[in-house]
Amino acid sequence: MPARAKVKTSPYQPFIDALQKKQSELFDSFERDKAAGNAQPDDGIQDLADKAASAYSKELNFSLSDGERNLLMLIEEAFNRIREGTFGTCSNCGNLIGEKRLAAVPWTPFCIDCQELQEKGLLS
């Protein structure tokens, strides 16, 4: 039996997959910009997360748009919430975030109500 560190039974797995996919897309566009011959990472959540963390303060800032950078940060935070076991609850009010909403935007830190407040600039 091959030894794999990855936990396959997490209830968060569909969200982890979706987050990793989105993160890879963002990194892919970054890699294209860089036009470097680095090997593509094809492994676990930890490596991608580390890459994101170390890239924030570096040239990634110059290659990605504000929106893309913001999204990468939200994805990072979502991974943190998964590790802490708080994923799926609103970072503002603590209510559960709807499953449909999580499926559509798994990186969102807010429930739909708080998201509206945030978009109106009413969230501190």
Ligand SMILES: [Zn+2]
């Ligand atoms: Zn909320």
